[in-house]
Amino acid sequence: MISVEHLTKYYGATRAVDDVSFEIARGERAALLGPNGSGKSTLLRMVTGYFSPTGGRVVIGGVDMGAAPLAARRRVGYLPEQVSLYPELTVRRTLAFVAEVRGVRRGTRRGAVDEVIVGCGLAEVADRRVGTLSKGLRGLLRGLTGRTVLLSTHILAEASALCSRIVILDRGRLLAEDTPEGLGRRLEALGRLVVRVEGPAGEVTSALAALPGVLRVEAMPPDALPGARFVLLGPALGPVQRQIGPAVVGRGWTLLEVRAETPTLEDLFVRLVRPSGHDGGR
Amino acid sequence: MRSFVALFRKELRSYFGSPLVYLVAAAFLAYTGYYFQTDLLYFVTFGFGVNIMENFWQLLFIDIRLVFILAIPLLTMRLLAEERRLGTLELLLTYPLRDGAIVAAKLGACLVVIALLLGGTLLYPVWVYRIQPFAVTPLIAGYVGLLLFAGTCASYGLFISALTDSQVLAGFLTALPLLLLWLLSWNEAATAGATLPLMRALSLFNHFQPFSVGLIEARDVFYFLFTAGCFVWGTLRVLETRQWRGRH
Incomplete structure (x- = not known):
């Protein structure tokens, strides 16, 4: 479960996110929708622990990001917009590194990595360096994890197709929270x-x-x-x-x-x- | 702790997975080997084989120090600048790792490479010892001094690497002041009389001097650790600027 409570972020005097609250239930997929500059990225970066909020708090699965950042971060996977992987590592090494850094135990790590490699059809390229792969494949590799999901996008169709709930931001404020169907009705x-x-x-x-x-x-x-x-x-x-x-x-x-x-x-x-x-x- | 070890191992893998570290190692050993040979010749010819610590090892340590000045920027320039350029820094800073653990893993991996480079030069004393045994303990001081010196330069390089997303710029800005300090250290006459004591107090090189003749002095150890600590602190502050700049 991801819970965002009265989240506010200032950069100097600029207010990027202004008192935003919402909750995503365990296993639910929600989209954060808004035009460029609406504060989506800032909000997402606070949920992942990259930024600390100026006010309010983020709770991941019952763990407060501000009070216990390491425990909370262990529960969050993050896929930034930009393709960002270490090109010198192989696919297998990349997965093993991420698993290890995120605290997957040694005994279960190899199995977990193999499972992901097979599950995502990466067996053929598992021992190739990430830098030599095409971007599509890199994107796939980045897109592996997923439980409770918060997807940030400015494309409504994407949000509607992939998520059961849509949180709309505009100029840092929460504008509306609705199901894709509800938003569709509003659009119609x-x-x-x-x-x-x-x-x-x-x-x-x-x-x-x-x-x-x-x-x-x-x-x-x-x-x-x-x-x-x-x-x-x-x-x-x-x-x-x-x-x-x-x-x-x-x-x-x-x-x-x-x-x-x-x-x-x-x-x-x-x-x-x-x-x-x-x-x-x- | 497990996350720190994961990053530390990944950093080592990144070093040894790229050709740069092997080129640096080859150049490092070639240059130090050259200095070993010429310093030894000098010692045999002009030092008349008297006081090997002062007339030979001291010269070699000071020369190895110079080679480090050239090698370390190449080892530190990518540490954070590359993460910034690739965009992996944003991911790295959301892993269950404290900023301090990230800095420690990166600096630690760099120190391992530095220690390996320095380990390669152990061949020289072993070789001399087999021909002509000498008192070994003062050499330990020299090696401790080189490690402290190199570690301080590396923490400076890490700090510079945190400031930019350009590896070239990071390398250049790391090498430049180190070379300048080195120039000033052997050309003290070029420094104005009034600023000379200050120069000496701050200089990485004057604090290295006692180590090179076999002395470990607490204030010199403290000086290196303190300077390195300042740059580590600075690196952490740079990573923190994301909080108010809104980007990394």
Whole structure:
């Protein structure tokens, strides 16, 4: 079980993680989801004992990371984003080193290493140096352990496919905690339309934002095609879709495209962070 | 403890799994062998075979010390800089190991290599002794002094290696001040009169002098251990900067 209690981390005056609490049950797989800079890495690094928190605490299987760091770390496996293994060691040596450093007893170590090698289909490369292997294989090697899992990602699909619960962070704060299904429902409830219009960008934005049911309008960077692109977000955009034509054409602009898209995680963040939709640009 | 042993063994394996340590060992033995031969010739020709400690072993110890200055940066430069570059430092710092155990395992493995290099030079006294027996005990002081000197240089090198992710930079920044101190030690005339006593008090080399003539003095032992301890302390502080810098 991983329990995160009122976790806070400052780097100097910068607050990276702000009073985050959640719990992952034994054997559960949870995802830590958030855009870049949301504090995922900092939080994960506190869970692994790499950073000490400024406030709050992390408890791993009943062991407080701050009070008994070695015992708590013995219960945590960590897979950083970056591929990081000692290239001069063979696959077998790497596994034996990690097993030994993490306190697997001598008598059972060889068996445990063999089990992992066979279990992960690494038998053919077991005595090759890690540095000579392809990255995919290295990734596989890194991905061996797994009991109670906390996966950090900014990809919603990945989080939904692999985990039974999703913890969402934004700017260091806990934004929401939900099942993939629950998040899916929230996403379904959110619509995303892409509209392409030839007309003055500022006026088009305000005209579209004025339509009932539109939560937010965002001007997209120009592309090679004519006209300017706008993204509309709202809880139910079906009726809005019908009003776009009259609103644009009635003002003498040219409507080039209206297309419904699957909302992205970013859109969901907009919905979660600013449900009232009263703040304009980001 | 088990985790420390695991890392210590892995560090030794990393040393002996790369060609660098063999090249350093070959160069170390070639250079010390050269000095052995020329110092012995000097002793036989100009020392008239009188007082072997002062006229031969002292010269050899001082020369071996110089070879260490060149060899140690090559042994210490990768210790932490490479972990940083590979990204393995982040993993290492989440293993059930105290920062102190990490530093001890790395410095310990480096000291084993240094001791092996020094062990290779034992051939010289054994060889001389078979031709012409001499008092052996003063030599022990010389070897203790070389170990302390090399260990202090290694802890300095480890500290520098903790500061950067570039091995080349770490090696360069380790070798540079050691060479400078060495230059100043044999060219004291170049130092201003006022700063000379300070220079002597701080110099790694002046504290080595008594060992090379067979004397183990407590203050010199203390000086080396204290200096090495300062660099180990500094290395631990550098590892700790991750807490407020937000990266390693």
